[in-house]
Amino acid sequence: MTNELLPSETARFEEVCRFGMERLESLATTIALAFADDPIWQWLFGTETTLTLEQGLPLSRYFVSQMTAPNELHGFRHHEAVALWTAPGNEDAPSSVLNDELALAAFGPGTEIDIDKGPAITAVMHEARPAEPHWYLGIIAVAPGRHGQGFGGRLLQTMHDRCDRLGLPAYLESSNPRNHSLYLRHGYLEQGEISAAGSPPLMCFLRQPRPIGD
Numbered sequence: 001m002t003n004e005l006l007p008s009e010t011a012r013f014e015e016v017c018r019f020g021m022e023r024l025e026s027l028a029t030t031i032a033l034a035f036a037d038d039p040i041w042q043w044l045f046g047t048e049t050t051l052t053l054e055q056g057l058p059l060s061r062y063f064v065s066q067m068t069a070p071n072e073l074h075g076f077r078h079h080e081a082v083a084l085w086t087a088p089g090n091e092d093a094p095s096s097v098l099n100d101e102l103a104l105a106a107f108g109p110g111t112e113i114d115i116d117k118g119p120a121i122t123a124v125m126h127e128a129r130p131a132e133p134h135w136y137l138g139i140i141a142v143a144p145g146r147h148g149q150g151f152g153g154r155l156l157q158t159m160h161d162r163c164d165r166l167g168l169p170a171y172l173e174s175s176n177p178r179n180h181s182l183y184l185r186h187g188y189l190e191q192g193e194i195s196a197a198g199s200p201p202l203m204c205f206l207r208q209p210r211p212i213g214d
Contacts, residue, residue, distance in 0.1 A: 016158040019073045021065065026079040028064045032056030034141035039200035040121070040175040045112050055112060063139055074155055080143035081151035085159055088133035088168060120197035128194050128204050130171055135159055137172035140179075152179075156186045164209045173202040180205075 019027065035041045036051040041059070045051060063084060067073040070087035129136070137159075142152050163170050173194070174180060180190075180203060188205035195201045 016074055016076065016154055019075055021068075023073075023075070023079060024061060024064050027073065027075060027082045028057055028060035029053065030075075030080055030082050030143045031060040031063065031139060031141040033143055035060070035139075038176055040202065043199050044114060044117055046114050047112075059113065066138075072159075074158060076151065080146045081155060082139070082141050083137060083155040083159070084139040086136040086138055088135060117197055117199065121195075121199050121202075124194050124196040125173060125202070128173075128191070130169060130206060132169065134169040134171045134206075135163055137170060140172075152182055153186060156182075160186065160207065160210075163207070164212055167209045169209060170207045172205050174205060175200050175202050177203075183207075 032051070032053050033056070036053075036056055041051060041056065042048060044059075045055060064073065066086075067084055070090060072085045072087070073082065074085065075082040137156075140152055140155060159170060162168075170188075172183065172188070174183065183205045184190075186207065187210065188207040191204035191206050193201040193203050
């Protein structure tokens with residue numbers, strides 16, 4: 001699509017911007033496709049095979065629906081890269097879905113998510129988070145076919161610039177080792193692994209704010 005645009009239009013089309021719920025379906029689709037082979041998502045579904053879009057969409061929709069103010073949903077106008085940021089003081093909100101059986105039931109009849117696994121991993125994740133206020137990156141997703149084009153780094157940097165201005169750290173967990181080099185390049189440091197109830201390991205990453213101008 002961007003090949004059909006003028007250079008000035010392409011630049012605007014690929015700026016990081018904030019979205020609301022009006023883009024829920026397209027952004028949830030990107031997340032479901034990006035996380036189809038994620039070890040934690042497969043563990044929640046009790047499978048070692050790639051998740052279908054039909055399987056992943058309800059969970060993705062729910063995570064996107066949690067991104068109401070003061071939380072922020074960042075992405076691009078092509079909707080093929082998205083980051084879900086939880087605001088300082090509101091860090092528990094996105095993962096509350098894993099503790100809420102009513103929410104799991106809302107995913108639809110016959111959901112394949114193991115509701116007994118969610119509370120265990122959620123509790124461990126919460127315990128590992130920094131005590132000080134921080135922006136929490138619950139999900140960053142780049143659609144298949146868009147990898148290696150710099151979209152993930154640009155999503156990170158947009159929030160990092162604000163964190164640096166405000167003197168706030170950023171924090172995330174990652175279950176996919178192929179993404180770790182991205183976080184390390186952007187100033188995150190490994191904080192150790194966590195797991196629960198036989199889950200795949202999650203590596204915790206923390207980025208401290210940098211002085212403006214560094």
